[in-house]
Structure formats: structure tokens, C-alpha cells
Amino acid sequence: MSTAPSLVWFRHDLRLADQPALQAAMDRSGPVIPVYIWAPEEEEDWAPASCSRWWLHHSLDALSQRLELLGVRLIIRRGPTEVALSDLIRETGADAVFWTRRYEPEVIERDKQLKQLLKSQEIEACSFNGALLVEPWEVATQQGKPYQVFTPYWKAAQEKLSGDEPLAAPERLKTLNNSLESVSLQELNLLPTIPWDTAFHEQWMPGETGAQAALNRFLDEIVSDYKTERDVPGRQGTSRLSPHLHFGEISPRQIVQAMRARKLNLSAIGPKTFLTELGWREFAHHVLYHFPKTPQEPLRAAFNEFPWNDDPTSLRAWQRGQTGYPIVDAGMRELWATGWMHNRVRMIVGSFLTKHLRLPWQAGAEWFWDTLVDADLANNTLGWQWISGCGADAAPYFRVFNPILQGVKFDPDGTYVRRWCPELADVPDKWLHNPWEAPASVLTQARVRLGRDYPEPIVDHATARDAALAAFALIKK
DNA sequence: TTTTGAGTTGTTCGA
DNA sequence: GTCGAACAACTCAAA
Numbered sequence: 060m061s062t063a064p065s066l067v068w069f070r071h072d073l074r075l076a077d078q079p080a081l082q083a084a085m086d087r088s089g090p091v092i093p094v095y096i097w098a099p100e101e102e103e104d105w106a107p108a109s110c111s112r113w114w115l116h117h118s119l120d121a122l123s124q125r126l127e128l129l130g131v132r133l134i135i136r137r138g139p140t141e142v143a144l145s146d147l148i149r150e151t152g153a154d155a156v157f158w159t160r161r162y163e164p165e166v167i168e169r170d171k172q173l174k175q176l177l178k179s180q181e182i183e184a185c186s187f188n189g190a191l192l193v194e195p196w197e198v199a200t201q202q203g204k205p206y207q208v209f210t211p212y213w214k215a216a217q218e219k220l221s222g223d224e225p226l227a228a229p230e231r232l233k234t235l236n237n238s239l240e241s242v243s244l245q246e247l248n249l250l251p252t253i254p255w256d257t258a259f260h261e262q263w264m265p266g267e268t269g270a271q272a273a274l275n276r277f278l279d280e281i282v283s284d285y286k287t288e289r290d291v292p293g294r295q296g297t298s299r300l301s302p303h304l305h306f307g308e309i310s311p312r313q314i315v316q317a318m319r320a321r322k323l324n325l326s327a328i329g330p331k332t333f334l335t336e337l338g339w340r341e342f343a344h345h346v347l348y349h350f351p352k353t354p355q356e357p358l359r360a361a362f363n364e365f366p367w368n369d370d371p372t373s374l375r376a377w378q379r380g381q382t383g384y385p386i387v388d389a390g391m392r393e394l395w396a397t398g399w400m401h402n403r404v405r406m407i408v409g410s411f412l413t414k415h416l417r418l419p420w421q422a423g424a425e426w427f428w429d430t431l432v433d434a435d436l437a438n439n440t441l442g443w444q445w446i447s448g449c450g451a452d453a454a455p456y457f458r459v460f461n462p463i464l465q466g467v468k469f470d471p472d473g474t475y476v477r478r479w480c481p482e483l484a485d486v487p488d489k490w491l492h493n494p495w496e497a498p499a500s501v502l503t504q505a506r507v508r509l510g511r512d513y514p515e516p517i518v519d520h521a522t523a524r525d526a527a528l529a530a531f532a533l534i535k536k
Numbered sequence: 537t538t539t540t541g542a543g544t545t546g547t548t549c550g551a
Numbered sequence: 552g553t554c555g556a557a558c559a560a561c562t563c564a565a566a
Contacts, residue, residue: 200563200564200565201565201566202564202565204563206563206564207562207564208542208543208563208564209543209544210542210544211542211543211563211565289545290545335544402545403545406545452543452544452563454545455543455546456558457547457557457558457559458545458547458558459547460546461547461548464547524547528558535559535560535561
């Protein structure tokens with residue numbers, strides 16, 4: 060066994076616990092050098108956007124502090140990755156590089172080339188699964204094909220779940236005692252130049268500690284009622300783990316293990332429903348891996364003929380939360396203010412964009428990519444194709460969410476709408492989700508002048524719904 | 537190869 | 552107000 064140093068190349072696995080790449084490096088007798096390489100140009104259209112960068116900055120900061128407690132420095136370099144790794148190998152005499160696998164098409168391609176290059180230089184290059192319960196190629200139909208329907212996928216995937224305990228975080232770490240060059244985190248300029256992130260700090264704690272805190276809160280207070288609580292955007296009834304999972308501050312294995320450790324009955328309705336959500340995350344990675352064009356193209360080819368609108372004005376109204384439908388606007392404003400949107404509301408705004416406004420799902424996916432702290436290519440792609448009807452296991456075309464009814468159903472007391480659309484705060488519950496139908500006296504008393512304090516609806520629900528159904532009829536055989 | 541059962545999250549209409 | 556049926560085939564996955 061070599062006693063030369065090993066590089067641990069951190070990417071979307073910014074944690075020390077349940078970290079097989081780190082473990083592999085520790086299992087050798089030489090020193091361990093943790094490395095992060097900033098190379099957004101290598102991810103083409105899907106490099107981290109502004110909100111992801113905010114999270115990334117704080118997550119790297121947290122990782123670096125955890126390593127410091129072990130007396131180890133996180134080395135940060137700029138890309139190209141190939142050059143950065145070669146430099147480090149030369150500077151340290153390392154003879155191995157370990158990392159956690161990612162599943163985005165462009166990243167897979169780059170990693171494959173890197174692995175070949177390293178191996179041709181007699182460097183051990185080894186990747187590990189640290190992000191999924193089941194990797195995309197581990198599950199196939201009896202014909203050996205990828206699944207395109209969630210239920211049979213998840214049934215098959217669950218049979219592959221291992222009961223293995225996640226790895227513990229290291230208590231000590233042997234490293235190189237020299238002065239390797241490192242870019243400072245600040246120099247990467249990941250933070251915004253104008254302070255739009257004020258509300259972010261109240262909402263989020265990026266990093267492994269924050270991820271564990273979010274998990275504990277969820278398992279202590281929420282999971283037993285998750286099935287119903289998750290649908291109420293005015294309450295914190297979801298796990299809010301998505302950005303932590305995206306950056307690998309926590310692994311799904313750790314989540315499942317934590318549920319088992321608490322002796323939760325995984326067949327009970329709450330835990331079971333939550334496991335299914337983890338299953339959708341697995342399924343999204345399965346679909347992205349096997350259908351690598353789906354970030355751009357619909358899985359169902361018929362949708363290439365769909366008559367999408369091209370209307371920058373309505374797109375902008377949607378982005379800014381100015382559609383005149385309170386539940387839609389509340390969601391879009393929550394996204395803008397906090398970098399996150401409640402899942403129920405993501406479906407409502409997605410349905411509204413693709414069906415009421417008939418704007419292409421890709422426009423929605425791009426906006427979410429730019430504004431979400433949990434922006435994740437697999438989840439974002441699957442979600443948008445699902446809601447617009449063109450993807451794997453898509454919602455039936457006639458399922459057009461009614462934004463008034465959804466508001467009444469899931470935000471009955473208006474907590475959510477009043478929080479994000481404060482100009483409607485004094486509108487009574489009865490008219491909160493359809494203020495344009497309220498009697499003039501009600502609006503006057505609530506100090507709302509439609510078209511001035513709050514927009515008139517930019518489309519009529521019934522008309523837009525009929526137009527959407529007609530457009531769907533066009534692409535049917 | 538053919539057949540069969542089933543499919544995350546909804547809405548509207550009419551009884 | 553509540554409830555069940557219709558919405559429309561289509562495709563997937565397994566038997």
C-alpha cells in the first residue's frame with residue numbers, strides 16, 4: 060500500500076460523515092488532502108447560478124471550518140479541473156484521487172475523461188456513490204430498460220436498498236504539513252455584490268451542521284404528520300432538506316438511517332410518504348442518467364409540436380409575482396426572497412406557467428435554476444417535465460391546477476398569501492384567492508385598488524384552461 | 537408475442 | 552354542501 064498522499068476531490072458531497080471518498084483516502088496510510096475546484100465553465104448551461112453560489116459559498120465555509128477543527132486545510136483551486144488536479148499531484152506527490160459520483164451528463168463526460176487521464180499517469184482514480192440510495196444503472200425493467208414510471212421504479216429500487224450503516228465522520232485526519240497554495244473563498248466571488256441575500260440568512264444554515272439540524276427538526280416535529288402537513292405552504296410542514304441534499308451536506312443514506320435509529324415505523328403513513336419523496340429524487344437521477352437530453356428536450360417527442368407561446372411580458376409577470384393570482388404570486392415572491400419555494404406551490408406556479416400562460420417549461424426550468432438554492436438538474440428537469448405533461452410519468456394533460464381552488468384548499472386562512480403579498484393583507488379570507496371577484500366595497504375597505512396596488516389577473520382561468528386543453532388536443536394522434 | 541392492469545399531488549359537472 | 556363520474560386514450564411494465 061502506497062504511503063503517498065491522496066487527494067479527496069470534493070464536489071456535491073460537502074460533508075465529512077458518510078463520505079466514502081474520504082474514507083478510501085483514510086484507508087491508505089498516507090496523508091489526506093481535501094480539495095475543492097471551482098470550474099463553472101465545465102458545466103456549460105448548468106453551472107451554479109447566483110442563489111446556488113450563495114449556498115455554495117457558505118457550505119464551503121462550513122466544510123472548511125469543520126476540517127480546521129481536525130487541523131486540516133481545505134485547498135481551493137480554480138479550474139480547469141484537469142490542470143488543478145495535475146498541479147496538486149505534482150506539488151504533493153499524491154498518487155491517488157478519490158471523489159463522489161455525480162450524474163449530470165456534462166459532468167459524467169468530464170469525469171470519465173479525467174479518470175482516463177489520471178490512470179494513464181499511473182494515478183489511482185476512484186469514484187464512489189455518496190449521493191443516492193440506488194445508482195441509476197442498478198435498477199432496470201425485466202427487459203433491461205430504464206424505468207419511465209415512478210411506481211414500478213420505486214418498487215424495484217426499494218428491493219436494492221442496503222441496510223448498511225453510513226460511515227462515521229473522522230475524528231482525526233492525517234494531512235500534509237506544508238503550505239500548499241489555496242485560493243481564498245472570498246476570491247471566488249460567489250456572494251452577491253448587491254445584498255439580496257438578507258432574508259436567506261434567517262431561513263438557512265448551509266453546511267453539515269445545518270443539515271443535521273434540519274433533519275432533527277423534521278424527524279422530531281413533522282414527519283409523523285408529513286402526509287398532510289407537507290401540502291400547507293403557510294406552515295413548515297416539509298423537510299426543507301433539498302439544498303442540503305443537493306450539495307451533499309447530508310446523504311439520503313444518513314436520512315434513512317436516522318429514521319431507523321429513532322425506531323420510526325417506516326411503513327407508517329408519514330415516514331412512508333417522506334421515503335417516497337426521497338424515491339422521487341432517486342427516480343429523477345435515474346431518468347436524467349438514462350435520458351441525458353431531457354434538460355433541453357421533452358421526453359415525449361410529441362411535445363416538440365406543442366404550440367407554446369412566446370410572450371416575454373407574461374413571462375416577466377410570472378417571474379416577478381405579478382400575475383394577479385395570489386397563490387401564484389406569493390410563491391414566486393417567496394422564491395425571489397428566500398431562494399426556495401414550497402413544493403405544493405411549485406406545482407401551482409409550474410402548472411400556471413405551462414398551462415395558463417402556455418409558456419415553454421424550459422423557461423420555467425431556467426428561472427428556477429437561477430433563483431433556487433436547491434437548483435438540481437435531475438430534480439428540476441423531472442419536475443418541470445412532469446407538471447407540463449411532457450415527461451416521465453407525467454400528470455395527465457387534463458390536470459390543470461385551478462389557482463383559486465388550490466389557494467382555498469391549501470392556504471385556507473391565507474397565512475401564506477398574506478406573508479408574501481402583504482398588499483392583500485386586509486382582504487378577507489373569502490376573497491383572498493380571487494380578489495377580482497370581490498365586491499368593490501370589500502376591496503375599498505381592504506385598501507386594495509386592483510390594477511394599482513395589486514394586478515388584475517393576466518389571464519382568465521376558464522378561458523386559459525380551455526385554450527390549454529385545445530392545445531393538448533392538437534398534439535394527440 | 538400478446539394481454540392485462542395500472543398510473544403523485546386535479547377539476548368540473550351534475551345529481 | 553357533498554359525492555361520484557368523466558375527463559381520453561396511451562404507454563409502461565409485468566405476466
